[in-house]
Amino acid sequence: MSPHGWHLPPPDDDRPTVLAHALALRAAHGPGPWPDGGDPLPDRQARPAAPLISDTVLEGIRSQHMTRAAAPTASPGLADLIEAVVRRPPEAGAVRRLRAAATAAGSDDLVRQLQGRDLPAGRLRELALHLARHGTGRDEVATGVMLLGVSGDRRDRDLLLLLGALDTLTRYAVAALRGSQPDPDRAVYELARRVDGWGRIHAVEQLRGTGDPEIRAWLLRDGYRNTIMDEYLAHLAATTGGLLDALAPDAIDEPLLSGADGILLALLHGGPAADITHYPDAPRVIDRYLTHAGNHPPDLSRVGVVGTLSDFIAGQTVRPSGSGPKADAVAWSAAERARLRDACDALTARPAWRELLDRALHSADPKEFQRAIWVAEKLHVPMDGLLRAHLRREPFDTYLWFSLVDGTSDIDGVLDLAAELLPLADLATGPTLDLGLGSDRPEHVLDIVVSRLDAHPGKGWPLIAAALANATVRNRNMAVRALDAWPAGTPAAAEAVAAAARVEPDPGIDRRMRALLRKWGM
Structure with a gap:
């Protein structure tokens, strides 16, 4: 009342x-x-x-x-x-x-x-x-x-x-x-x-701009983390949380260093919010971060962060301070860039860091191996043999396939492995309007491989043929895109495209199939 x-x-x-x-x-x-x-x-x-x-x-x-x-x-x-x-x-x-x-x-x-x-x-x-x-x-x-x-x-x-x-x-x-x-x-x-x-x-x-010490400390350790994208909040956490000042002492706690791992990685990824190119403190923060990373026991994720920093610094454009369209963009001197890159590479070359990565890459635990993949990619460690061995045990693991396809120059070896592991006859079931979203099913693996074949004209016909007759819209689209990169159609390819066009339920794909046949003069 x-x-x-x-x-x-x-x-x-x-x-x-x-x-x-x-x-x-x-x-x-x-x-x-x-x-x-x-x-x-x-x-x-x-x-x-x-x-x-x-x-x-x-x-x-x-x-x-x-x-x-x-x-x-x-x-x-x-x-x-x-x-x-x-x-x-x-x-x-x-x-x-x-x-x-x-x-x-x-x-x-x-x-x-x-x-x-x-x-x-x-x-x-x-x-x-x-x-x-x-x-x-x-x-x-x-x-x-x-x-x-x-x-x-x-x-x-x-x-x-x-x-x-x-x-x-x-x-x-x-x-x-x-x-x-x-x-x-x-x-x-x-x-x-x-x-x-x-x-x-x-x-x-x-909470942007808060002066509350407890909140600022939380932002750096955990507050930026979320299940959508850490990139939304990483810059806010670094600036409002005062990451540079927090890293200034000679010794820091592990939760703060772990928080800095995630903040720097998100800033390096960039995305929907301000990133490392909008963070003037970046060179000094990276300097302090590398010092603390070297003083703490090695951590697998941290090895990857330092490798990512090395790649970023190597590609960072040096420009005069204050120039460019963004007033708050980072200005890197050549000497600063060289010093920080050397510091990154010295850390990732440490025997203890390499041994940690090597143990994870040869772990019998598939999850531990997957954690190690992106770290190995950042340190440019060859993984073809290890990825193939894991794929023989988990042939439809799309994360492993992405890593293999995008990390190797041996496209012929990839195509041979895909033809061996995928049930191609079972994938050529005829078209539907299924978009093909998802992961870890044979049709999704077929998608990953065929979607790269426009860069390799003439290769992978057995996989393209299966994709052309697959139930998913995406696989059929990728098959047409791969064939469109061919300089000319073969009789087998032309016959398969013509047969697919006769039963294609998606008007857009049907038009692209018929345009491809006209391009080939058939």
């Missing part, structure tokens, strides 16, 4: 609420992170088929890759419905209309619209709590959480942390915590540790 006798009618349906879903997850798994970020929510569970892209993923993509100009705006009608509910004696029909109209789209815009209306804060908070506690769908709960950002207070912290542990609601909970709590950085930090997917990204981005 709110002051002055104003209170909302009880919910008029018995569908499971999002809050009950979150409470069940907490009881089963603790405060978070939860399996799959808490997906699917009850309203998704009731649907007969799951969507191709979940709300959580779609929200993450929108927030990270949509410009502000293209971001959705809130309908003024939603703000009007909220105002109508809180300014009058509430009645069930008005609340039902509001719940039906609630949407998570345009959340920032909705908050701005409401802030200019001078609504009664107590009633707005009660409405927010009603939607957050009793909502049965993501959008109405998200709307309630948003409203707590403009009407809530410290009493709502636990509810916001609970609902925010659902990845699909984290973004809204972060904004609400920042708007309602007296210690916003600490509140967001608490939530960030309860999520590890898009929710982690949303939460950590709101």
Whole structure:
């Protein structure tokens, strides 16, 4: 019951609420992170088929890759419905209309619209709590959480942390915590540790620039890690966390060095956010990192990071300081680059480091061998024989095939091995509209090999023939692409393409097949 006798009618349906879903997850798994970020929510569970892209993923993509100009705006009608509910004696029909109209789209815009209306804060908070506690769908709960950002207070912290542990609601909970709590950085930090997917990204981005020592230390050791891409948060962690200062002492703890491993690797990979080319401290950070790496016991992943650094430094363009289109881009002197590259190579040449890699490469544990593959690639250690031996035991392991195909110059040996290990006759089953997504099945291995054959015209006909008649759209596309690189068609190839075109269900592939036949004059 709110002051002055104003209170909302009880919910008029018995569908499971999002809050009950979150409470069940907490009881089963603790405060978070939860399996799959808490997906699917009850309203998704009731649907007969799951969507191709979940709300959580779609929200993450929108927030990270949509410009502000293209971001959705809130309908003024939603703000009007909220105002109508809180300014009058509430009645069930008005609340039902509001719940039906609630949407998570345009959340920032909705908050701005409401802030200019001078609504009664107590009633707005009660409405927010009603939607957050009793909502049965993501959008109405998200709307309630948003409203707590403009009407809530410290009493709502636990509810916001609970609902925010659902990845699909984290973004809204972060904004609400920042708007309602007296210690916003600490509140967001608490939530960030309860999520590890898009929710982690949303939460950590709101910690940019924090001066809290505990949060900065966490960012460097663990806070940037997430199940989407560490690249989203690595630059933020390095800058806000103060990586250069953290590496300045003569000795550091292993968790910090392990965190630096991951941050540097993500910065080197680049991707959707700022990377190492936008990090002016990079040369000095790398210098300190290499010193500490040499003082700690060797670690297999660290060997790979140092090898990756060596390759990056070797290819880094030297330019005058302050030049170029990016004001914060790294300026490397030739002497600095040579010194750091020598330091990397001296570490990776250490007998203890090489012995660690050698043990992993010859391990009987397939997972340990796979961990060693990318490290060996960075140190340019030949692996053809080892990869072939493992493939004879696991012939459909696509990771092993990628490593072999992309790391060898012996294409004829690859084709012989693929023809030996793949059931080519069983793969020529006839076309379907199956896209061919996935891994670790024979058709996926066939895809890996045939997709490289446009660079080797005339080679691999038995594999191309199987791909041409394979069930998956991708294999047939790759077969046509490989044949298009041939200087001329053979009678066998022309006959196979013509036969495939007669039964091809995909119009695009059919057109490419017929264009190929015309190119060959057949």
